[in-house]
Amino acid sequence: xxxxxxxxxxxxxxxxxxxxxxxxxxxxxxxxxxxxxxxxxxxxxxxxxxxxxxxxxxxxxxxxxxxxxxxxxxxxxxxxxxxxxxxxxxxxxxxxxxxxxxxxxxxxxxxxxxxxxxxxxxxxxxxxxxxxxxxxxxxxxxxxxxxxxxxxxxxxxxxxxxxxxxxxxxxxxxxxxxxxxxxxxxxxxxxxxxxxxxxxxxxxxxxxxxxxxxxxxxxxxxxxxxxxxxxxxxxxxxxxxxxxxxxxxxxxxxxxxxxxxxxxxxxxxxxxxxxxxxxxxxxxxxxxxxxxxxxxxxxxxxxxxxxxxxxxxxxxxxxxxxxxxxxxxxxxxxxxxxxxxxxxx
Numbered sequence: 001x002x003x004x005x006x007x008x009x010x011x012x013x014x015x016x017x018x019x020x021x022x023x024x025x026x027x028x029x030x031x032x033x034x035x036x037x038x039x040x041x042x043x044x045x046x047x048x049x050x051x052x053x054x055x056x057x058x059x060x061x062x063x064x065x066x067x068x069x070x071x072x073x074x075x076x077x078x079x080x081x082x083x084x085x086x087x088x089x090x091x092x093x094x095x096x097x098x099x100x101x102x103x104x105x106x107x108x109x110x111x112x113x114x115x116x117x118x119x120x121x122x123x124x125x126x127x128x129x130x131x132x133x134x135x136x137x138x139x140x141x142x143x144x145x146x147x148x149x150x151x152x153x154x155x156x157x158x159x160x161x162x163x164x165x166x167x168x169x170x171x172x173x174x175x176x177x178x179x180x181x182x183x184x185x186x187x188x189x190x191x192x193x194x195x196x197x198x199x200x201x202x203x204x205x206x207x208x209x210x211x212x213x214x215x216x217x218x219x220x221x222x223x224x225x226x227x228x229x230x231x232x233x234x235x236x237x238x239x240x241x242x243x244x245x246x247x248x249x250x251x252x253x254x255x256x257x258x259x260x261x262x263x264x265x266x267x268x269x270x271x272x273x274x275x276x277x278x279x280x281x282x283x284x285x286x287x288x289x290x291x292x293x294x295x296x297x298x299x300x301x302x303x304x305x306x307x308x309x310x311x312x313x314x315x316x317x318x319x320x321x322x323x324x325x326x327x328x329x330x331x332x333x334x335x336x337x338x339x340x341x342x343x344x345x
Contacts, residue, residue, distance in 0.1 A: 169323025
């Protein structure tokens with residue numbers, strides 16, 4: 001196996017994919033929105049929803065049996081079900097740019113913007129503060145092909161994972177045949193990303209050579225405290241407070257059904273990096289987009305597709321690891337959420 005990271009080790013290593021964040025952390029706020037912008041003609045897309053409490057938009061459209069093949073952006077947001085409104089701002093911005101599914105005369109288009117949300121309500125101190133369409137529009141406008149900013153930004157601003165601060169992480173893999181597969185994950189899980197025995201992140205063992213820093217031994221007392229916080233995340237008086245969502249992208253030429261399969265294997269990557277995962281308190285959802293930038297020659301045969309699937313799973317795991325390492329401790333009126341680095345290293 002000869003795999004390397006892409007130039008930025010993030011989602012934008014897939015040519016034509018842009019990422020933008022809008023973050024709000026002033027008094028009473030701890031939330032945001034992240035938009036993945038795609039080429040003007042869109043990208044073939046699929047989805048796999050595994051969590052028991054999902055908040056999603058346009059996922060039925062991505063069923064391989066249905067008409068529309070391509071999507072024009074994907075909106076990831078905080079705000080629980082309220083946050084789905086952020087995608088309206090993305091649709092409006094795409095329409096203004098003349099981008100969307102053609103419906104007749106020039107300019108008559110309907111942008112296709114699937115989305116998913118995490119639960120972060122109240123983490124800034126005011127339960128009613130959540131993203132709306134203006135967040136989606138701002139994240140769309142901020143999208144660039146610069147290395148993805150990770151940690152407590154965009155949709156990951158108010159994220160938690162197993163009692164520790166979560167956030168956004170990203171990673172990329174270039175396969176031996178030159179195909180790139182990359183992932184962006186918003187880590188906001190009931191489960192923990194930390195091995196309870198060693199205190200190390202599950203994802204670190206799946207890193208490519210030199211990708212993750214050498215992490216020293218974890219103090220047993222600090223580890224015990226972290227385990228107690230994780231155990232306190234779910235109880236009879238605590239409703240669903242989680243969900244991990246994300247986007248996998250590749251420059252290969254894939255069908256909608258193949259994109260759905262990539263998303264499914266991406267969930268295997270979540271399961272290797274977060275335990276437990278796909279619980280009734282999570283709405284875990286992964287989208288996959290295939291730009292086809294490598295042209296018809298980029299359509300993989302069976303064995304090449306197998307390699308892409310294998311890489312996709314590990315890339316999702318690595319993105320989870322980067323999210324946890326990039327997250328920073330946060331204090332609001334609702335309390336303090338300590339980062340992995342501050343709590344255990």
